[in-house]
Amino acid sequence: MNQRVFLSKTVRLTLLLLSMLLWGGCSTSTVENYPDRPISIICPWSVGGATDRTSRQVAVFLEQELGVPVNVINATGGRGVTGHSRGLKARPDGYTLAVITGELNMLHWQDLTSLTHQDAIPIMSLVDGAAAVFVQNDSPFQSMQEIQKYVKQNPGKLTATGTASGGIWHLALAGWLDFSGLKADDIKWIPMNGAGPSLQELASGGVDLVCCSLPEAKTLYESGQVRCLGVMAEEPLPEFKEVPTFISQGMNWNISGWNGLALPRDTPQPIVDKISNIMKKITSGEVVLQKKTFPEFMQAAGLSTRYRADKEFASFLKSNDQTLGKLLTSDAFSQMSSRGTGPLVFPGLLAIAICVIVVCLSVQKKVHALAPEVSSDTVTSQGIVNAALVLSGIVAYLLFAEKVGFVLTAGAILFLLLWKFGTRWWMSALITALFIPGIYTLFAQLLRVPLPRGFLGW
Amino acid sequence: MESTFITALQNITSPEVLLVIFLAAVYGLFVGSIPGLTATMAVALLIPLTFYLDNLSAIAAIVTLEACSIFAGDIPTTLVRIPGTPSSAAYTDDAYSLTQKGLHETSLGVSLVFSVAGGLFGALVLILAAPLLAKIAFQFTTYEYFWLYVLGLSCAAIVSTGSRLKGALALMIGLMFSTVGLSEVHSVPRFTFGFDELFTGINFIPAMIGLFGLSEVFRNCLTSKTDEKVQQLQSTLNSEDDHAVWKHLKPVFGGVLPQFWKRKFSWLRSSCIGATIGMIPGAGADIAAWISYAVSKKFSKTPEEYGKGSLDAVGDATSANNSALAGAWIPALVLGIPGDSVTAIVIGVLLMKNITPGPEIFSNPDQLVLVHGIYLTFILVNLLLIPLGFLAIRSGSQLVRVPRRILMPLILMFCVVGSYSINGSYFDVWVMLGMGLIGFTLEVFEIPLGPVVLGIILGGRLEQAFVQNLTKDDSFLSFFNRPISAGLGIFCLALWLVPLVMPFLRKKWQIKD
Numbered sequence: 011m012n013q014r015v016f017l018s019k020t021v022r023l024t025l026l027l028l029s030m031l032l033w034g035g036c037s038t039s040t041v042e043n044y045p046d047r048p049i050s051i052i053c054p055w056s057v058g059g060a061t062d063r064t065s066r067q068v069a070v071f072l073e074q075e076l077g078v079p080v081n082v083i084n085a086t087g088g089r090g091v092t093g094h095s096r097g098l099k100a101r102p103d104g105y106t107l108a109v110i111t112g113e114l115n116m117l118h119w120q121d122l123t124s125l126t127h128q129d130a131i132p133i134m135s136l137v138d139g140a141a142a143v144f145v146q147n148d149s150p151f152q153s154m155q156e157i158q159k160y161v162k163q164n165p166g167k168l169t170a171t172g173t174a175s176g177g178i179w180h181l182a183l184a185g186w187l188d189f190s191g192l193k194a195d196d197i198k199w200i201p202m203n204g205a206g207p208s209l210q211e212l213a214s215g216g217v218d219l220v221c222c223s224l225p226e227a228k229t230l231y232e233s234g235q236v237r238c239l240g241v242m243a244e245e246p247l248p249e250f251k252e253v254p255t256f257i258s259q260g261m262n263w264n265i266s267g268w269n270g271l272a273l274p275r276d277t278p279q280p281i282v283d284k285i286s287n288i289m290k291k292i293t294s295g296e297v298v299l300q301k302k303t304f305p306e307f308m309q310a311a312g313l314s315t316r317y318r319a320d321k322e323f324a325s326f327l328k329s330n331d332q333t334l335g336k337l338l339t340s341d342a343f344s345q346m347s348s349r350g351t352g353p354l355v356f357p358g359l360l361a362i363a364i365c366v367i368v369v370c371l372s373v374q375k376k377v378h379a380l381a382p383e384v385s386s387d388t389v390t391s392q393g394i395v396n397a398a399l400v401l402s403g404i405v406a407y408l409l410f411a412e413k414v415g416f417v418l419t420a421g422a423i424l425f426l427l428l429w430k431f432g433t434r435w436w437m438s439a440l441i442t443a444l445f446i447p448g449i450y451t452l453f454a455q456l457l458r459v460p461l462p463r464g465f466l467g468w
Numbered sequence: 469m470e471s472t473f474i475t476a477l478q479n480i481t482s483p484e485v486l487l488v489i490f491l492a493a494v495y496g497l498f499v500g501s502i503p504g505l506t507a508t509m510a511v512a513l514l515i516p517l518t519f520y521l522d523n524l525s526a527i528a529a530i531v532t533l534e535a536c537s538i539f540a541g542d543i544p545t546t547l548v549r550i551p552g553t554p555s556s557a558a559y560t561d562d563a564y565s566l567t568q569k570g571l572h573e574t575s576l577g578v579s580l581v582f583s584v585a586g587g588l589f590g591a592l593v594l595i596l597a598a599p600l601l602a603k604i605a606f607q608f609t610t611y612e613y614f615w616l617y618v619l620g621l622s623c624a625a626i627v628s629t630g631s632r633l634k635g636a637l638a639l640m641i642g643l644m645f646s647t648v649g650l651s652e653v654h655s656v657p658r659f660t661f662g663f664d665e666l667f668t669g670i671n672f673i674p675a676m677i678g679l680f681g682l683s684e685v686f687r688n689c690l691t692s693k694t695d696e697k698v699q700q701l702q703s704t705l706n707s708e709d710d711h712a713v714w715k716h717l718k719p720v721f722g723g724v725l726p727q728f729w730k731r732k733f734s735w736l737r738s739s740c741i742g743a744t745i746g747m748i749p750g751a752g753a754d755i756a757a758w759i760s761y762a763v764s765k766k767f768s769k770t771p772e773e774y775g776k777g778s779l780d781a782v783g784d785a786t787s788a789n790n791s792a793l794a795g796a797w798i799p800a801l802v803l804g805i806p807g808d809s810v811t812a813i814v815i816g817v818l819l820m821k822n823i824t825p826g827p828e829i830f831s832n833p834d835q836l837v838l839v840h841g842i843y844l845t846f847i848l849v850n851l852l853l854i855p856l857g858f859l860a861i862r863s864g865s866q867l868v869r870v871p872r873r874i875l876m877p878l879i880l881m882f883c884v885v886g887s888y889s890i891n892g893s894y895f896d897v898w899v900m901l902g903m904g905l906i907g908f909t910l911e912v913f914e915i916p917l918g919p920v921v922l923g924i925i926l927g928g929r930l931e932q933a934f935v936q937n938l939t940k941d942d943s944f945l946s947f948f949n950r951p952i953s954a955g956l957g958i959f960c961l962a963l964w965l966v967p968l969v970m971p972f973l974r975k976k977w978q979i980k981d
Contacts (some may be wrong), residue, residue, distance in 0.1 A: 012660070012757075032778060034643075043585070056510045056809070057508060057809060057812065057813055059812075062816075063816045063820070066512075066515050066516065069516065073516075082512075083891065083892055084512075084891075085668075085892075086893055087649065087668030087669055088649060088650040088668050088669075089650055091650060091667045092665075092667055095664055096641075096893075122650070122655065122657070122667075159569075169940055174652050174655060175654065176655045187533070190858075196939070198939065199939075200610070200936050200939050200940060201653040201932070201935065201936065203652050203932070206805065206806060207749070207750060208747075209805070210605060210606070210608070210749055210805050211609055211610065213606050213803075213805075214607060214608055214609045215608055215609065216609030216940075228819070229803070229804025229805065229824055229826045230826075232824055232828075233803070233804065233826035233828065235828050257595070268849070269544070269838065299519070300520060310820055310821070310822050311816070311818070311819050311820050313822075342559070345797070351934075351939065352654070352933045353654040353656040353658055356647060356931045356935070357644065358645045359552045360644050360647070364641070364644070367633055367636050367640065370633055371631075371633050371634070389690045390690075390691070393689055393691055394690065396689035396690070397686050397687075397689040400685060400686065400876075400880055402916040403880065403882070404884060404897065404900075404901050405901075407884055407897065408586055408894055408898065408901075409898055412894070420881060420884070424878075424881055427876075427877035427880065428877050431874075431876065431877060432873050433873055433874055439876065441878075445878060448879075449881065452502075453885060456514065457499065457505065458513060459505070459509075459889040461889070462894075
């Protein structure tokens with residue numbers, strides 16, 4: 011009796027699922043009703059940095075305007091290659107926006123990616139932080155001319171940092187040296203990941219100069235731990251009026267790091283227009299959130315901005331690409347990158363260490379200790395089948411999740427595993443029916459962590 | 469000073485702030501106990517909300533979230549052997565062995581109480597000595613970092629169970645994995661074999677989930693343990709005439725208080741280690757846990773139990789990782805230099821609220837109230853963690869009663885979803901799968917997994933410091949040219965050389981005698 015009631019229940023459940031399937035199938039997203047599900051913004055840099063802060067600010071405003079959740083995903087690493095690739099190579103359906111930064115115009119010159127600015131549909135440029143040079147508070151240098159003079163007399167004596175080798179701030183300093191008629195490696199560049207650690211290194215006395223943007227150094231600068239000798243901008247920055255420009259010190263040299271919002275190439279035009287119009291509204295200060303507009307938020311965060319929309323942004327990208335390309339392909343720069351501890355030194359040392367350890371283990375006559383120990387819990391044939399099932403379950407997920415969607419793929423795998431491991435089929439179905447939607451709600455809805463979406467959208 | 473403190477107290481006890489703290493605590497426990505979701509991620513997800521909150525609530529929410537999720541990371545570590553956060557990796561084997569003995573509630577009880585005690589100690593250090601100690605951050609250049617990373621890694625290798633050589637081998641394997649991807653210092657891709665995804669390198673979170681969690685699933689499957697229930701050791705502590713409430717409290721807290729009293733000095737030592745390491749930007753709760761674990765083993769009377777289910781180990785390491793949290797706030801508040809990834813976000817939030825971290829927030833009375841508010845939140849949260857953590861432990865412990873044939877597929881699902889959700893990348897799921905197989909193989913050869921994880925986490929930074937040092941000066945002697953770096957360096961070398969030389973010396977002495 012019980013079994014029958016249960017059966018009829020499962021039949022009803024199946025029907026319900028089926029109808030949901032059909033219903034879901036009908037409502038595949040089209041351009042007209044865009045957006046009808048959450049949107050992701052891919053940020054190529056890590057949490058807490060200037061680009062991340064910008065991305066999250068944009069996300070909050072877009073969310074209010076578009077009426078769907080907008081999530082920021084930090085796809086970090088590989089000096090920005092990872093994030094840029096993921097953002098710009100995403101499905102061009104308007105549900106993935108890309109935050110692009112100056113590195114987009116640098117990485118392809120350094121043969122690190124084939125992506126260029128032509129893979130992006132530029133929407134709006136946001137932050138534009140001019141490079142600035144900092145010294146420790148008790149440094150003897152008072153102006154850029156003094157540094158120029160010192161470097162001329164003592165090439166290779168000073169050390170500087172701010173980002174990785176070949177990063178935007180490195181480029182800014184090397185470009186300035188080149189401009190001053192010096193060699194690009196007359197100031198030794200110590201590679202560091204990010205402005206924060208670089209400034210700490212400066213304050214600890216580990217390097218002589220740091221080149222990064224003023225907002226990044228705001229806290230240490232304002233507390234007097236570091237001094238700023240000059241900013242590579244055309245005019246003094248409104249927030250830091252007291253900092254002299256390079257031009258005012260007789261050097262006509264400007265360069266800045268920037269970021270902006272873009273869409274993958276081939277995104278349908280109506281979607282591009284919609285996002286572009288909303289971004290124009292947001293950056294012009296029309297949209298108010300918590301009694302503050304977007305520009306006010308950005309100013310509060312200490313980020314200097316330069317809003318360029320569509321065409322203007324596109325032409326900026328083009329000219330910026332050429333400027334950076336000229337620098338990166340110049341003799342001064344290409345000579346420099348081949349210097350120093352090579353990339354295979356460290357892995358080489360590790361490989362030697364591994365060999366030594368293995369030799370030691372065998373010399374100690376512990377070779378037997380390296381051989382697999384046959385323990386009391388012996389492997390059964392059923393066990394091998396089960397392990398193979400687990401393995402193929404994961405592989406099946408990897409193959410099908412993107413096309414079929416999380417709920418169906420994971421549901422099928424979980425059901426099969428439970429069933430094959432010896433749980434009765436209806437119990438397995440029940441656990442699956444409770445667990446999978448539970449995880450989906452938890453991750454995708456409550457915690458806003460994206461899960462694979464198939465053709466149904468879930 | 470006193471008036472701002474009282475204002476801060478009034479602010480923090482307002483119903484709204486208390487509600488925010490309570491909700492953030494529940495959220496933190498929840499996120500921390502799901503493998504793959506880290507404290508940093510939880511805080512990042514909270515940022516949009518902080519725009520709607522006033523300054524104190526926003527910062528209080530972050531403090532709460534952080535403290536609760538680091539403790540909650542111990543729950544999956546203990547119950548299903550998937551470290552919830554990297555900070556739990558040091559004592560994964562101890563905690564999980566205790567579960568297999570049926571002592572999971574005692575182990576989690578120790579985790580909870582020592583976490584709270586460590587957290588409170590860290591908060592005290594933050595309150596009493598923040599401006600004084602902040603200068604420590606300015607003592608660390610790339611030379612000191614290099615030795616600090618070497619020290620953390622050495623500790624992981626040396627304390628691991630079994631032969632020290634195997635620990636070293638595990639460490640080297642981990643470091644080798646960390647070299648995959650685009651080298652940050654050279655801008656050259658290494659070992660990527662043409663895969664774009666490998667540019668990012670191997671993310672340690674899917675690696676950790678695979679090494680510990682998935683390999684455990686494999687082992688259970690292969691040995692057909694999926695058929696059995698976990699043996700339920702009915703705690704011998706329970707007697708019939710216990711009061712109803714005590715019956716629930718006893719499995720968790722019963723053994724803890726005597727344990728705490730017995731280990732009060734080692735708690736103090738671990739908390740000091742935690743707070744000091746937390747203060748150094750770039751070193752965090754994970755290194756603190758390892759070093760404290762190593763020190764604890766060194767001074768222990770029963771070092772042979774470490775790695776096989778030692779409550780002492782769990783207690784010492786967990787108090788260190790919690791006290792490191794408060795330590796990380798010291799350079800963040802005083803100098804505006806983030807001590808870890810969470811405080812990096814905090815600085816962003818503070819700037820957004822028109823507060824610039826730095827010495828002046830201690831002189832501006834309005835902002836001093838906020839700073840005092842942060843202090844009080846740290847204390848309040850750690851106290852709140854006792855009842856909430858207890859509830860989390862009790863509800864989490866039900867997991868152990870689930871038969872393995874049901875539990876294993878569910879754990880597998882969490883491994884897959886957890887590793888996918890960090891970056892929303894399928895490649896991370898591949899990494900998790902590969903690491904699961906590697907972890908299983910390594911365990912067959914009795915090679916410890918902890919050092920592999922730490923190697924992956926610190927490898928990149930170690931190499932970076934190594935290359936930076938050599939770029940500054942070509943000679944290896946420069947590694948010892950600053951007082952702290954020389955001290956740390958000699959200590960590290962001694963750590964490895966003394967055990968090698970000792971047998972020879974001992975023989976010589978015996979001959980002389």
